[in-house]
Amino acid sequence: MNQSRSHITISPSPPGLQHAYNILFSGEAQDFLTELVNTFRNRVDQLYWDRVNRKCQFHLHRKTPEFLNTKQRHDPTWKVLPVPPRLQNRKLDLGDVSPANTQHFLQALNADVQGIQVDFDDGHCPSWKNQIIGLYNVYQAVHEEFYGVSDLNNIPILMLRPRAWNMIEHNIMIDGKETPGPLVDFGIIMYHNSKILSNKGAGPFFYLSKVEGASEAKLWNDIFIWTQQRLQIPYGTIKACVLIENILSAFEMEEILYELRDHSLGLNCGIWDYAASIICKFGDDPNYVLPDRNKYVNMQKHFLKKYMQLVIQTCHARGAHATGGMAALLVPNENKSDQLNVIEKVVKAKEQEILAGVDGFMVYDVKLVPCINKLWNTYCANNPNQLSLPIKYEHITERDLLTMPTGCITYDGLKHNIEVAILFIYNWLNGEGHFFYKGAVEDSATAEISRSQIWQWIKHKAIIEDNKETVTKELVQNLTNDYIRSRHFKSAFIHIAAKLFIDIVTMRYFPDFITTYLNDNYVFRHQHAENNTVLSPKL
Known part of the structure; x- marks a missing residue:
């Protein structure tokens, strides 16, 4: 690539963050980010137009999604590559941990969990200040510069969640165009941290948000391959878990796993983004009106229960991990009765996910960690995951996924x-x-x-x-x-x-x-x- 033809402008540092800013956006980091963005610029633009086109197909022709008739789907022999040792057991992650909240991030680093969803997406506000703080806090954790964080092998796995493709970084322009947020997050994280994480067997590992199908999974896979070659880390080092939080991706789970098979960390369920995506894609049609979510929509409803079953059986058939959702309830600080009530609700819901076959899930409140660890020990004390259990196969149809609950x-x-x-x-x-x-x-x-x-x-x-x-x-x-x-x-x-x-x-x-x-x-x-x-x- 001819660097002389590339032009990058970056907004100045927010007040008080000049040191972090200078490290994150060094000249070499700018070169890498520019090269990454320009290499995949046309394919990212194609992704955006493909999304518009697919949505139009339903609005103009009432075309609903169908399972793909691909050879990958009908070939029972292929599997994803096994994950490295530290990912074999990831029964409990802390979710929605914005690295821009330094106190919360440090608390998570010292929690008794296997992983942390280091979140630049759902639980994070991407102001320029927050981006600098968050990216630099990841840098400090990986480089063991935080007080009390002495060894990457002694803290939970950093499950890094860049922004989704819908988010644009307005503070960085390359060749006259604002940059896709996920490429900024991914690029800066990889440039500064990937070799350390790779050498310690601690990553880099990612959650991929709001993926809308196999073609987008292939784009991410190609980004992974290019980045590994460019930064000279071994092929297959990057591992990623795709969040199936879009209705279109539910019909392409097999193909998503196949496209990422050498870099796959499995699939994840996300109830509310998933339900919202149904309204996003098909909400003009009165047949897809969702009733009151608090009263009539939960994981026991047919369309969501089948969705989770499909995630689990698809993953396990291919040797991949299946991750459940996040418990959002908070344990109150006072009133013992209220505390027990919340814990009972969370444990009951997570017990159902374990019995369904998930290999892990998330909670937000660190106060839930002891009871969830105890729950996992009750059902899965001797195994790092549930991949070895017989697959609970059930034939799931398009109608199962698209039948809205009554209410x-x-x-x-x-x-x-x-x-x-x-x-x-x-x-x-x-x-x-x-x-x-x-x-x-x-x-x-x-x-x-x-x-x-x-x-x-x-x-x-x-x-x-x-x-x-x-x-x-x-x-x-x-x-x-x-x-x-x-x-x-x-x-x-x-x-x-x-x-x-x-x-x-x-x-x-x-x-x-x-x-x-x-x-x-x-x-x-x-x-x-x-x-x-x-x-x-x-x-």
Whole structure:
């Protein structure tokens, strides 16, 4: 590649972060990032257009997804490469750990778990300041510069989760174009940390968010191969777990595993992003209206139960690990009875996942770790995973995955969705990617399903079962105003958040991702812009 033809501009360091900024964006790191982005620029653009095209197929022709008729699907002989020793047993990860929250990140590094979802996606707000802090905290953990973190082999595995393809990094431009967020996260992490992680058998390992099919898995696999060659680390060192949190990817699990077979760490379930994606792709059709999620949508409902079964049996048939979802409930600090109630709910739900055959899952609250470790010891004390168990094979059809649960909309469910969506936007404007509400951690996944349902209910004039009232923009606006008045918010951001919320749930065409809508919005960009100058171009 002719570097003289490449032109990169990077926003200056946020105040107080110059040292971290200089390390992360050294001249050599800029060269690597530029080369990475330019190598895959055209294929990333093709990914974006393919997504638009697939969505159009349903809107224009009512074409629903089908299982692919590929030779990989019908060939029972192929397997993914075995994972390295440290990944054999990953029964419990901590989820939604934004590395920009240094205190929480350090707490996770010292937790009694196998892995940490180091999250630049659902639980993270990608302001420029947060990106610098988060990437540098990963750097410090890997380079053993944190106090109390003396050896990578003595801390949980860093399961690095870059932003998904829908996120753009507005602070870095290469050859006149803003860069895809996942390539920035992946590129900077790999350039600074991959050799250390590889030499210690501790990575680099990744979660891949919001993948929408096998072609996108192939793109990631090719990125892995190119990066390993470029950084001179052994082929197959990178391992990645794909989150099946998009309805289209559910129909291509076999092919996704095949495309990543030398770099695969299996598949993961994510209930709320997955449910929201059904509305995103098919929400114009009244046949796909989802009822109140708190009352009528859970992992025991047919379409979600079959989805998890398909993830598990697909993975295990190919020698790959299957990962369940994240427990979002928080153990209260006081009231012993409430503590026991939360623990009982989480243990019961996770016990069902273990019995279904998962090899691991996540919790957010570190206070849940002892009881979950005890649960795993009860069912799987002598095995690092459940790959050796007989496969619980069940024939699962397209209809199984696309049959929506019965039920209605409740008044409380509508209000809860409104509150979660508004609070998520409010916290994003304040630079926070997740927050605590009514005893649970809320992130972009719950914000997605909340605003998606409200958009869908307004569009299809859904009826509330409590009082037979129709869900309208006016009703949602009134409930929004009532909520803001009742909480006595001190920050003016809440009124901006409310306006953005009403905008996104009443748009004529459904915005695919709430995070894209916010990340690209002038209000958010203006709020988190440190200044408007750029570095001298690096030629």
